[in-house]
Amino acid sequence: MTDVLKPGATIGILGGGQLGRMLSVAASRLGFVTHIFEPGANPPAGHVADQVTMASYDDAAALQTFAQSVDVVTYEFENIPTAALDVIEAHCPIRPGREALRVSQDRLTEKGFLQDLGLQTAPYADIVTQSDLEAALETIGAPSILKTRRFGYDGKGQARLKSTEDAGSALADMAGAPSILEGFIEFSHEVSVIAARGITGEVSCYDPGENIHRDGILHTTTLPARLTGSQRMDAILLAGKILNALDYVGVMGVELFVTPKGLIVNEIAPRVHNSGHWTQNGCAVDQFEQHIRAIAGWPLGDGQRHSDIVMENLIGLDMDRLDDLIKQSDTAIHLYGKAETKPGRKMGHFNTIQRTS
Template identity: 55%
Template sequence: MSALPPGSTIGILGGGQLGRMLSLAAARLGLKCHVYSDVPGGAADVAAASTVAPYENTNAVRAFAGSVDVVTYEFENVPLAAAAAAGEAAPIRPGPKALAVAQDRLKEKSFVSALGIPVAPFAAVDDDASRDAALLAIGESGILKTRRFGYDGKGQVRIRNAAELAPAFETLRRAPSVLEGLVPFAYEVSVLVVRSLAGEIRTYDIPLNTHKDGILDTSTVPSPLPPAHAARASDIAGAIATALDYVGVLGVEMFYLPDAPEPLVVNEIAPRVHNSGHWTMDACLTSQFENHIRAVAGWPLGPTGRHSDVTMTNLIGHDVDHWQALAAEPDSALHLYGKPDARPGRKMGHINRLKPRT
C-alpha cells in the first residue's frame, strides 16, 4: 500500500473531459497519465500518452495496463471484461465491484437497499409478465429506465398511467429495465465522497443541483440543506463507499424530502469524479480530480473544505459560442473541454462563478 512516487504513471480508461481534468490534476502532482479510449478524445490532448483501441480488445487493454502503475476510469460503463483485463496487469482503483454495481440499476438499487439505505420503490421489467407485476407493485406512475447505459436523461421514459407502460417498454426496445416509483422530492443533492487506499473518508460540501432536459445545469454551494441532513447524507455516501471497498471519488445522488421520516433517498451512484463536483476546481484547495488521483496513487487525501461560495454552470451545446464573454466575466473561472463540435446536449465546458464565502 505504498504511495506511488512523482513520475509514476496512472492509466485512465476513458478519454473524455473527466479524463482530461484528471490528467491535468495528476500533472500538478508530478504524475503522468496514459489514457485508453476506443475513440480519440479531449483527454489525449493533455495526457502524457494515449492509446486508441476497442475496449473489447483485451490484449490491448492488458498491454496498456502493463505500461502504467495503477489503472482508474473516468466513466462507469467501462466493459467489465476490459476492467478485468486491466486488473491482470496493474492494480485497478476503484475495483471492478463498483463498476458491476453501478452499471446495472437493478443491482445498484438492490445493493444500496441491502445496506438499509432508502431508495425509491423499484421493480424489474424484463418481459411482459414482469412488466405487469411491476405495475402492480409500483403503481400507475413512475419512470421506466433501462438497467444499463442510461445517462443525462437517456434510456428512460416517464409513465403517467398504466396504459403508457407497455408502449414505453417498446420505446426502450424491450431492454431489461427497472420501473421506479416517483419520489416527491423538494430538490436533488449529490454527495462527493473520496475514500483513500487506507480507508480514510472525506466529503465535499453538498451542492444544490438544477437540471434542464435531464442534464445537470447548475451546482451551487452552499445549498439550503440543513446541517443535520447534510451530515446524514455524508454518512450515507461514506457507508456506500466503504461497502464497495472503494478507492477514489464516488458520487452519490439523492432526493431530498425535508418532511419525510427519512429525508434522503438515494437515486444512483457514480463510481467516478462527478459533474456536480466541478465547482471544487476553483472553490477548494484540493479539487475532486486531484483527490481522486491522490487516492488511487495511495497519497494522503487533500482537504475538501471550500474557501469560496460558487455556482458551477454547465456549458451545453452552443452555450460555448459565448466563450469570449464568459472569459471576460469577473470572479469566474472558465473551463473548456477542447471538443470540436458543439452539438445539442453535448457538454462543452463549464464556468465557476465565485463569491466570498458566507
C-alpha cells in the same frame, strides 16, 4: 508494484473525455504522467496526456500493452466491459475496484445494494416482460419511470410513464433490454455528495452541492446547498457508509433527493462527477486531484470549501455565451477542447465565486 505511487509514476485512464482530461491535468499537478485509453479519435484528454492508446475495449492486445505501461488504472465512466477489466487486472490494480463497478453498472443491483445498507431508494421493480411491468405498476403506480438496467446516462435509455397506459410504448423504448421501473419521488430538491475514500480507509466528503437539471442533464450545482445541519450530516454519513461497504478507493458521486421523509439515494457514480466540478475553484484540492490522490495511495486532501460558488454547464449552443462569460468577474471557465459543438454535448463549464459583500 507498491500501493503508494511516487511522482513520476504513470496513471492509466480508461476514457478520454472531459473527466479523463481533468483527471490527467490533476495527475500532472502531482507529478504523475498519464496514459489515456480511448476508442474514439482525438479525445479531449489526449491534449493534456503523456500518451494515448486509441483502441477498442475488446482489443485484448491493446488493453494488455496499456496495462503493462502503467502503475494503476482508473476510469472516467462506469460502463467498462467486464472482459476488458479482466485483461487489465491481470497486470495492474484497478481503482476504484471491481465491486464498485459491478454494483453501479446495473441499476437493479445498485438499488438492492443500497437497500441492504438500510438506505432509502425510490420504489423499484425488475422488469423483463410486459406482465412484469403491469404487475409493478399496480404497486408503484404512475407517474413512474422505466430505465434500462445498464448503459444509461444523462437521461438516455429512459421512458417516463405518465399513466399506466404508457406501459406498452415505454417497454418498446427499452428495445428488449432488461429494465427497472422506478417510482417517482416527491422531493423538494436534489443534492449530491462528492465523497472520497483513501487506500487506508479514511473518508473525506466535500460539502454537498445542490443540483438543477435541464432536459435530463445537469445544469447548475450551487454551494452551499439548502440543507439543515442534520441533513448535511446525514448526507455525508450515508456517503461514507456506501464507500466503506464497497471498500472503495477514489472519488464517488452520490446523488440524493431531499424529502420530508429524509434523504433518498437517486444513484451513485464510481468516479469523479459533474456535480463536483465546483471544487476546482472552491477548494485547495479539487475532486480530480482527490481521486488521483486516492488511487495513488496518497492521503486525501481535506476538501474544505473556501468560497460560495455556482457551477454551470456549457451544453451545445451555450458555447455562444462564451464571449460574455469571459468578461464576467470571479468566473473561471473550463473548456473541454471538443472539436465539434453538438446539441446536448457537454462542451465545458464555468465556476462563479459568489461574493456577498
